[in-house]
Each structure stands twice: as structure tokens, then as C-alpha cells.
Amino acid sequence: MAAFGSGSTVSRTFAPVRNWLLMPTWLTVGIFMLLPLLLILVYSFLTKEFRGGVIWEFSLAAYDQFIFDRGLFGDAEPSIEWTYINIFLRSLVQATVATLFCLLIGFPTAYFIATRPPSTRSLWLFLITVPYWVNLLIRTVSMKFLIRESGPLNQALLGLGIIDTPLEIINTNLAVQLGLFYSYLPFMVLPIYASVERYNFSLSEAGADLYAGKWTILRRIILPSIKPGIIAGCILVFVPSLGAFLAPDLLGGAKTFMIGSLIEEQFKGNAGNWPFGSAASMILLSLVLFVLLFYARSQAREQL
Amino acid sequence: MIRKSLTTSILLGLALATSNAQAEGKLSLYHWFEYMPQELLDKFSEEFDVEVTMDTYDSNEALLASLKAGKLGSYDLAVPGDYMVEIMANEGLLDTIGEGELANAGNMEAQWVDVPFDQGRKHSIPYQWGSTSFSVNRDVFKGDINTTDILFNPPAELAGKINMLDSQGEVLLMASLHLGIPQCSTDRDQLKALDDLLQSSKQHWASFGSDIAKDVMVSGDAAAGMLYNGFSAKGRAEGANIEYAYPKQGYVVWMDNVVLLKDAPNRDNAIKFMDFMLVPENIAAVTNYARYAAGVTGAGEFTDPELASQPESAPPADAPAGAFIAVCDQATQEVYDQIWTRLRK
Numbered sequence: 001m002a003a004f005g006s007g008s009t010v011s012r013t014f015a016p017v018r019n020w021l022l023m024p025t026w027l028t029v030g031i032f033m034l035l036p037l038l039l040i041l042v043y044s045f046l047t048k049e050f051r052g053g054v055i056w057e058f059s060l061a062a063y064d065q066f067i068f069d070r071g072l073f074g075d076a077e078p079s080i081e082w083t084y085i086n087i088f089l090r091s092l093v094q095a096t097v098a099t100l101f102c103l104l105i106g107f108p109t110a111y112f113i114a115t116r117p118p119s120t121r122s123l124w125l126f127l128i129t130v131p132y133w134v135n136l137l138i139r140t141v142s143m144k145f146l147i148r149e150s151g152p153l154n155q156a157l158l159g160l161g162i163i164d165t166p167l168e169i170i171n172t173n174l175a176v177q178l179g180l181f182y183s184y185l186p187f188m189v190l191p192i193y194a195s196v197e198r199y200n201f202s203l204s205e206a207g208a209d210l211y212a213g214k215w216t217i218l219r220r221i222i223l224p225s226i227k228p229g230i231i232a233g234c235i236l237v238f239v240p241s242l243g244a245f246l247a248p249d250l251l252g253g254a255k256t257f258m259i260g261s262l263i264e265e266q267f268k269g270n271a272g273n274w275p276f277g278s279a280a281s282m283i284l285l286s287l288v289l290f291v292l293l294f295y296a297r298s299q300a301r302e303q304l
Numbered sequence: 305m306i307r308k309s310l311t312t313s314i315l316l317g318l319a320l321a322t323s324n325a326q327a328e329g330k331l332s333l334y335h336w337f338e339y340m341p342q343e344l345l346d347k348f349s350e351e352f353d354v355e356v357t358m359d360t361y362d363s364n365e366a367l368l369a370s371l372k373a374g375k376l377g378s379y380d381l382a383v384p385g386d387y388m389v390e391i392m393a394n395e396g397l398l399d400t401i402g403e404g405e406l407a408n409a410g411n412m413e414a415q416w417v418d419v420p421f422d423q424g425r426k427h428s429i430p431y432q433w434g435s436t437s438f439s440v441n442r443d444v445f446k447g448d449i450n451t452t453d454i455l456f457n458p459p460a461e462l463a464g465k466i467n468m469l470d471s472q473g474e475v476l477l478m479a480s481l482h483l484g485i486p487q488c489s490t491d492r493d494q495l496k497a498l499d500d501l502l503q504s505s506k507q508h509w510a511s512f513g514s515d516i517a518k519d520v521m522v523s524g525d526a527a528a529g530m531l532y533n534g535f536s537a538k539g540r541a542e543g544a545n546i547e548y549a550y551p552k553q554g555y556v557v558w559m560d561n562v563v564l565l566k567d568a569p570n571r572d573n574a575i576k577f578m579d580f581m582l583v584p585e586n587i588a589a590v591t592n593y594a595r596y597a598a599g600v601t602g603a604g605e606f607t608d609p610e611l612a613s614q615p616e617s618a619p620p621a622d623a624p625a626g627a628f629i630a631v632c633d634q635a636t637q638e639v640y641d642q643i644w645t646r647l648r649k
Contacts, residue, residue, distance in 0.1 A: 050634045051391060052372045072499060072642055073492060083649040150524050170525060171510045253511030254470060257648045265648075267373070268366045270472040271641040 037285075044278035052272035062279035084262070084280070088287075091259040094173070094248075095241035098180035099188075102237045103230070105181075106188030110229075113189075114196035125193070128186055136183060140246050143179055144170065147251075171253035179247030187236035195229025231295055239288055259284055331573040333358040334367065334379040336560065337515060339432075341593040348580050354573050362515050363471055364388035371397055377567040380574035386559045387473065387629045389428050390421040398427040399564040405575055408582035416559065416599040420628070428561035429578050430599025432534075432590060434617075435626050436474050437555035439536040439546040444527040449549040450623070452482035454528055456505045463508045467520045467529035470512040472644045473629040474530065474556050475502075481554040481627070488632035495636075499643045506647060521546050534595035537616040548616045550623035557626025559599065 014021060044062050046054040069081035113124040131139065147153050147169040154166040169175050199222065207217045223230075245260030254261065259280070266277025331348075333340075337360040345356045361367045364385050371382070376397060384392055392398050406429070416430040440449045445461045453459075455478060458466060468475055479501050480487055485494040510526060518535040520526040522544045531539070536548040549555075562581055568574050581587055587598040588606030597617060604612070611617060632640060 050637070051395065052369050072495065072639055074638070083646060086649060148523060148525050249513070250516075254513055255506070255509065255511060255648070257645070261648075262645075265645075268363070268369050270365050270637075270644065272365070272369065273641070 040278045040281050040285075044275055044282050046275050048273050048275045050272070052267070052274060054274050059275065062273075062275040065273075065276055066279055066283065087257050087262050088259055088283070090256065091242055092287075094176065094180070094258070095238050095244075098177055098184065098241045099234050099238045101177060101181045102185050102188040103234060106185055106233060107192055107230070110189045110192035111196050114193050114199075121197075125190075128189055132186055136246060139182065140179055140250050143175075143182060144250055147175060147178065170251065171255070173252065175251040176247050179251040180241050180244060183244070183247060184237040184240060187240075188233040191232040191236065192226060192229045195226035199225050228299070231299075235292065235295060238291070242288065243284065329354050329573075330570050331356045331381075331577055332379045332569065333577075334370075334375075334382040334565075335360055336383055337362055339383075339590070339594050341589055344586060344589045344593075347586070348577060351580070352573070352576055354570075354576070364473075368392065368395075368397075371565070376565065377569065379565055380568040380570050381577060382563055382565055383431055383560050384563055385629075386419070386421045386561070387631050389561050389563060390631050392563065393422065393427055397566055399566045399568060399571070400426050401429075401564055401575070401578070406579055406582065408579045411582045411584065411600050411602065413599050413601050419559070421631075422561070428563040429582060431560045431562050431581065431587070432594060432596040433557070433559035433599055434533045434596040435550075435555055435557045435619075436469070436530065436532050437478070437549050437551055438528060438530045439521055439539065439548050440528045441521065441524070441526075442545045442547050449547060450551050450620075451549075452478060452551045452553045454549065454551070455530065456482045456501060456508075458508050458528065462528045464510055465527035466509045467511045467513060467517060467526035468509050469517055469530040470514045472640065476640055476643070477556050477627065477629050478530070479505075481551070484553070487627070487630040488636045490636055495639050495643070499646065502643060502647045512648070518542075532596075533616040537595040537614050540616075550619045552622075552624065554624050555626050557628055559628075560596075 043054055045058055045060070047057040047059040047061065049055050065081070066084050067081060068078040069083070070076050070078050109128075113121055113128075116124060145151055147167075149166045149168065149170065153169075154163075157163045158166065169178070203221050203225070204217050207221050212220065243260045243263075245258055245264060248254065248256075248258040249261060257265065263277050263280050263284070265271055266273045266280065331354050333345075333356060335358050339360075340358065345358065348354065349356050359379070361370065364387070367382055367384055368388060368391065371379075371392075372395070382392075389398075409425075409429075412425065412430055416433075417425055419425075422428045438455055440454060440462065444465070445459060447459060454462065455466065455468070476498065477487060479498055480489070483494070483497055483501060485491075485498065489495060489498075511520065513520070517529055517531050518539045521529050521531065521536075521539050522542050524544075531548070533548055536546060539546050562578055564571070564574055564578070581590075582600055584598075584600055584602035585606045587600045588603040590596075591598045591603060591607045591611065595611065595614070595616065597611075598607070
């Protein structure tokens with residue numbers, strides 16, 4: 001997140017070789033990001049080949065399929081296709097809820113860590129990151145074991161007499177939320193921690209001296225100061241949640257497609273419709289870019 | 305996927321530059337998950353001094369997509385199901401096995417030589433065959449299970465506790481059998497009925513998943529679920545009180561086959577491996593592990609005795625014959641794809 005602010009002053013010593021030093025970054029970004037993105041863009045405008053693959057002829061069929069419903073047999077009067085819009089909306093809502101969830105827990109956690117004595121902070125951060133040494137897939141499957149009907153959570157609650165019948169969490173939206181929350185919490189905690197750590201607490205004292213209540217200090221002084229960290233955390237949680245398919249598939253039962261699984265199905269499933277998968281990816285990418293641009297604009301306005 | 309194919313081709317380019325020196329003594333398999341016992345691969349490695357590597361996939365369609373996305377040329381052998389052999393041959397992804405190249409070709413069971421998906425076995429050899437229907441947890445439901453109503457119109461005990469395979473071919477075939485309509489039907493009323501049936505049955509299903517299909521039955525997450533017969537036998541062996549059904553409306557029968565891929569980097573070793581898998585003792589090891597049936601004469605001598613009598617391999621006398629999944633033309637397949645997406649919207 002420091003990257004947003006710095007980058008203006010390059011030491012004179014390095015000025016002559018600056019471009020050479022940046023070369024690895026440019027190569028990485030170019031080969032592994034820009035080039036594949038360009039491929040996706042091109043593929044989304046090609047004609048699909050039966051059973052996967054593309055024919056090199058320009059076509060808008062993929063975007064047409066996304067927007068218009070022409071019936072089961074493809075010859076009905078076109079009307080608006082809600083199937084894919086609904087899948088996108090569902091994913092958007094899901095990602096938004098997951099982000100709010102993470103913010104609700106992540107902000108107090110980050111604040112708590114940043115206000116510990118400096119010597120113990122690294123220990124707390126360490127504890128936050130420990131679970132993330134394990135592969136995401138394994139963590140998601142473990143979550144499934146925990147919350148299943150005959151799993152430890154239900155056994156414990158039943159044993160303590162808190163509930164009479166097992167909670168049905170698995171294969172519900174709540175399970176997906178739990179999975180997303182658990183997967184992406186550190187992405188919220190770490191940037192907020194970085195902001196709170198740099199926050200000058202004498203500002204809070206000054207506020208208190210001027211008779212501001214605790215709530216007012218939080219709302220008028222602390223939150224505005226650490227806003228960049230909060231926004232960065234929200235973006236870091238929201239964006240991967242939007243395209244997630246592990247949690248929806250494994251914990252949600254895969255009954256309904258999320259954006260991620262819809263796109264995956266176009267390449268890995270029977271459909272084998274690569275242009276449509278590419279078009280859906282481009283639409284998703286545009287949505288994400290829109291969110292990021294919105295953020296950049298609001299940042300720029302504040303600095304004026 | 306596209307990103308993957310690009311990086312793969314770059315890596316492949318790098319690999320090609322160095323592979324000539326080490327090409328001998330390697331074999332690259334692309335195989336289903338949880339199917340091939342490691343001991344058998346080790347045995348082949350030792351016998352022929354060949355280093356075997358194996359990647360796995362979880363559906364025939366995933367195999368096809370991966371090969372079309374640029375993996376062709378990096379594997380020697382794959383193990384597609386019946387209909388996928390036909391599709392892959394039509395797509396030009398398979399190499400032809402020469403006359404007399406396979407020393408053990410005579411070991412194939414006669415019924416599996418002239419199969420509709422590869423007449424005369426030009427590209428493939430029989431591997432394992434079995435059936436797909438569904439299993440029911442007998443602790444939960446004690447009534448008659450030999451009907452597709454269990455999936456599409458389930459009794460109250462099972463409703464909402466059913467796992468479906470995440471496989472279009474198998475789900476749509478079971479639904480077609482339930483309705484009594486032919487596969488790849490072009491009749492609009494029949495296709496509409498198929499769509500309606502899936503839309504109305506969805507409420508009874510808890511989840512879709514193939515690689516989890518056995519585990520959810522064993523753990524009790526699902527009380528009924530579509531399963532391959534071998535998976536059901538394994539689930540039963542792991543302690544689940546589940547019974548495999550042979551519905552009177554019909555069920556899916558399938559055969560997996562070892563195919564020789566086009567541009568195989570180690571074609572000689574691939575032929576050796578195919579011959580190796582046609583030896584009764586070797587193919588029986590797969591049968592003993594995966595609990596399916598081999599398509600090789602004499603394999604029965606080496607398989608576990610209880611396999612022959614296990615209920616998952618022995619349909620009752622009054623059970624109908626199973627049906628292979630058919631390869632539909634493009635127009636019908638596109639309607640099938642629509643029905644499948646609408647089911648998951």
C-alpha cells in the first residue's frame with residue numbers, strides 16, 4: 001500500500017540504469033499479465049469451435065449470449081438474458097458481504113495489534129499468518145469437516161446441550177461466507193494494521209483535550225486517517241472473493257454457479273465455449289477495473 | 305486456462321530443447337484421479353527401467369479441454385471414457401496403433417474389441433468398465449431404491465440430502481432414462497421435458513460434485529448420491545451402510561480405455577505400457593484397487609474373489625442393461641449445454 005504514495009524520487013545514482021532495473025518487472029507484467037489479458041480479449045471476439053477451441057473469425061456471439069436470451073433452441077425472439085446477470089449479481093452480493101464481514105472483524109483485530117507494544121506486534125502478526133502457510137484448498141476442505149452435520153462443531157454444541165438438532169450449515173450461503181471470510185481475513189487485517197501503526201495517536205489525545213467523545217474521535221479523526229488502509233483491505237478481499245470458486249464449490253455444494261465456476265465450466269466442462277468464457281472474464285475484469293478506477297479517482301480528488 | 309496454455313507452451317519449448325538427451329526411459333500418463341495403484345506404476349518402472357510420471361483429471365471434459373489447450377504432445381497416454389474416445393478420435397487427438405504393434409492384443413476380451421466408440425480398437429485398449437447409477441444410505445431410507453425416482457422424485461427421507469455427479473453426460477442420461485426419452489433427442493417437446501424435469505428436481509439436491517461423491521456418502525453429508533459402482537463398493541468397505549441401485553428405468557454403463565495420444569513424446573514406452581496393461585495379472589491389480597471390472601481375458605484369476613460376487617458388480621437378474629453415453633451432434637449438444645447452465649443458474 002506504500003506503493004500508492006511513493007515512487008516519485010529515484011536516486012540520482014540509479015537514474016541512468018533505472019529502465020534496466022525495472023526490466024524484470026516489465027517483463028513479468030508483460031509476459032504473465034498483459035499478454036494473457038490480450039489473448040483473453042482477442043478470444044472473446046472469436047467464433048467458438050464445437051467441443052472447445054476457437055475459429056479465427058470475428059464474432060460478437062459470446063457477448064450476445066451474455067446479454068440476450070434466445071430460448072432453449074436459439075431461435076426465439078431475443079429478450080434480456082437474466083441467467084448470467086443473476087450469476088454476476090449473486091457473486092457481487094457474496095463478495096460484498098464477505099468484505100463487510102472481514103472489515104467488521106479485521107478492523108478491531110488490526111487496531112488491537114497496532115496498539116500493542118512494538119515488541120509483541122510481530123508475534124500477533126505471525127499468529128495471524130500462521131494458518132495461511134497451509135494451502136487454500138486444504139483449509140477449505142478442513143472447514144468443511146468442521147461444519148458438517150456430524151462434524152466437531154455440531155458434536156460440541158449437541159454435547160453441551162446448546163442445540164437439539166445439528167445445525168445445517170454445509171451447502172448453504174453461510175458456509176460459503178465462512179469460507180471466504182476465513183480465506184481472505186489477513187488481506188483485510190494487514191493493510192489496516194499498516195495504516196493504524198503509522199497513525200499518530202497524539203491526534204486522538206488532542207481530540208480528547210478538545211472535548212471530543214470516543215465515538216467522535218473514532219469517526220472524525222481515526223477513520224479518516226486510516227481510510228486508505230481500509231479501502232485497500234476492502235479491495236484486496238472483494239476482488240478475489242468475486243472470482244472465488246473453491247469456497248462456493250466445496251462449502252456451498254456447487255448447486256449454483258458463481259462467476260468463477262461459470263468461467264471454469266466454459267473451459268473445463270461440457271460446454272467447451274472458450275469465447276464465452278473469455279467474454280465473461282472480460283466483463284468480470286471490467287467490473288473490477290471500474291471499482292479500482294473509482295477508488296483511484298476518489299483518492300485523487302482528496303489530494304487536490 | 306489461456307494463461308496456462310501460454311505458459312505451458314513456453315515451458316514446453318524450453319523442455320523440448322533439453323528433452324532429447326533424456327527422452328529414453330520416460331513415460332507420461334494423464335489419468336483419472338484415485339484409480340491407478342502406485343505399486344503397479346512402480347512395477348512397470350522397474351521391469352522396463354522407465355520413469356513414469358502421472359497427472360490426473362476429474363472428468364472426461366477436463367481431459368479434452370486440457371489437451372486442446374496445448375497439453376497435446378506432453379503426454380503419451382490418457383484414459384478417456386467410451387464416448388470421449390470417439391470425440392478425441394474425431395478431433396484428431398489420437399495416434400493409431402499399428403497392426404501387430406501390441407504383442408498382447410489377443411488378450412482383449414472379445415466383447416470389447418469391436419466397440420461402437422472405437423471399431424477394431426485402432427486407438428485404444430480396454431482398461432476398466434463399470435456402471436454409474438446411485439447409492440442410498442440404508443440407515444436413512446429402507447424402501448425400494450431400484451428406481452430413478454430416488455433422484456428425481458425422492459421420498460421425504462432423502463429429499464434435500466442428495467449429491468449429484470458434476471457431470472453433464474451422466475446426469476442428463478439418468479434424467480433421459482427417467483423420462484423414457486432417447487439420448488441426443490432432437491424432439492423439442494422431449495428436450496423441453498428434460499429441462500423441466502431438472503428444474504423441478506433441483507430443489508431435492510444438496511450438492512453437485514464428482515470427486516467428493518464417495519466421501520459425502522461415507523461422512524453422511526448426503527443420504528443418497530450418484531456414484532460409480534466401484535466408488536460405492538469402496539464406500540461400503542469404508543464402513544458406510546450404502547446400497548448401490550440398479551434402477552428399472554436403466555443406468556449408465558461406461559468403459560475407460562487407454563488411448564495412444566497423438567505426438568506422444570515417448571511412443572515406444574507407451575506401447576510397452578499398453579502391452580503391460582493387457583497382462584491379466586497387471587490389469588487385475590487396477591481392478592482390485594478401483595473395484596471395477598477388467599476387459600482382459602484371464603484377469604479374473606488374479607482379482608479378489610469377493611469382487612465377482614460384490615453387489616456393485618452383479619446386477620440382479622431383472623435389472624435392465626445399462627446404456628453408454630451417446631455422442632450428440634452440435635445442435636443437440638448446445639441445447640444440452642443450455643439445460644445444464646440453466647440448472648445451475
